[in-house]
Amino acid sequence: MGSDLPATVRKGVSFAQDPRQAARELAAAIHDPTAALTLFFCSNRYDLGQLGAALRQELGQGLVVGCTTAGEITPLGHADGSIVGISFPSSWFRAVAVRVDELHGFELGKGDQLAADVLSAMMSASGGTSRPSGESCFGFLLSDGLAMQEELLVASVYRSLGDIQLFGGSAGDGISFRQTFIYHDGQFHTDCAVFILIESRLPFRLFKTEHFEASHQKMVVTETDVRNRIVTEINGEPAGREYARIVGLDVHKLTPMIFANYPVVVRVGGQLYVRSIQRVNEDESLTFFCAIDRGIVLTVARGNDMVDNLARAFERVRQEIGPPALILGCDCVLRYLEVQQTGIRAAIGALMSANNVVGFATYGEQFNGMHVNQTFTGVAIGGRAA
Secondary structure: OOOOOOOOOOOEEEEOOOHHHHHHHHHHHHOOOOOOEEEEOOOOOOOOOHHHHHHHHEEEOEEEEEEOOOEEEOEEEEOOOOOEEEEEOOOOEEEEEEEEEOOOHHHHHHHHHHHHHHHHHHHHHHHOOOOOOOEEEEEEEEEOOOOOOOOHHHHHHOOOOOOOOOOEOOEEEEEEEOOOOEEEEEEEEOEEEEEEEEEOOOOOEEEOOOOOOEEEEEEEEEEOOOOOOOHHHHHOEEEHHHHHHHHOOOHHHHHHHHHOOOEEEEEOOEEEEEEEEEEEEEOOOOOOOOOOOOOOOOOOOOOOOHHHHHHHHHHHHHHHOOEEEEEEEEEEHHHHHHHHHHOHHHHHHHHHHHOOOEEEEEEEEEEEEEEEEEEEEEEEEOOOOO
């Protein structure tokens, strides 16, 4: 596996609205019959039955995994209503994937089993007897973005991987929040997750970045519905009303853009993790993109320059592994909305294109054992073997 030539990872996008044409155009750009893995991310606007059938025909029988999105990151920058994909050549990569169904009933032991299954599959694929390690392998997780099981899923899988790192994203549905889909074994599925273990002969680095810093405005969660990610009370008051008071607004003026501009964060192990609000409900409770426990202290965060923050993250990657052949990225839908509404789409798109980013806008991001929001998580893969 491998050569001394610079690595090439095929990338492509189709903006065609007809699913058959979109599949043909994508395949023309990325299809490699010997690929170790083909990934794609598609708009929820496509007829998924027709798209799935066309992808089966155009991309063949290899390992093909994908999901619906809240927006796509293409070689040309951000898009909405497209299908984007990449193929990993077998000369540089190996990959195995395992799907877990009925995600709504997920239990801790299923995550341990999922990790064990994928590690065993990689050992079989490589013909070895030693356990895969973090020196050569990383994990990529795609999950139903509305099953609300990411916290348990990512924590249980990660704890069983040894030194292997993982990242991932929750499939999206535009901004409809009705139903999300994962593509695996030749068709689209819902209420499931797919975990992919990728072995690389090229250097890689997993990373996350967010453009926020904590303020001094703190609040205590005093009543929750953890299963449904609903916070009913903050500081003993109706959650929406109290959050609005703290950020200086009326509860009736809370919108997705306000939530994007004023997220809340928690501090875990000295690091900040964003816990984004999805919506305010009629009873003035708040629905979050992450589960929130009673007693948690949340801090309102203030945004910094997203363009500068992302540029610095990419520069750190370049210092470690050189110019990336690919950055596979998962970017929160709230970041995507901010990009659209603050006039920085062109700047962010140029930055991502220059760093070979392909990925999608998500309903949540995963990084090692944590489920987070309003964060860019990804893996950067270098262009030459170390």
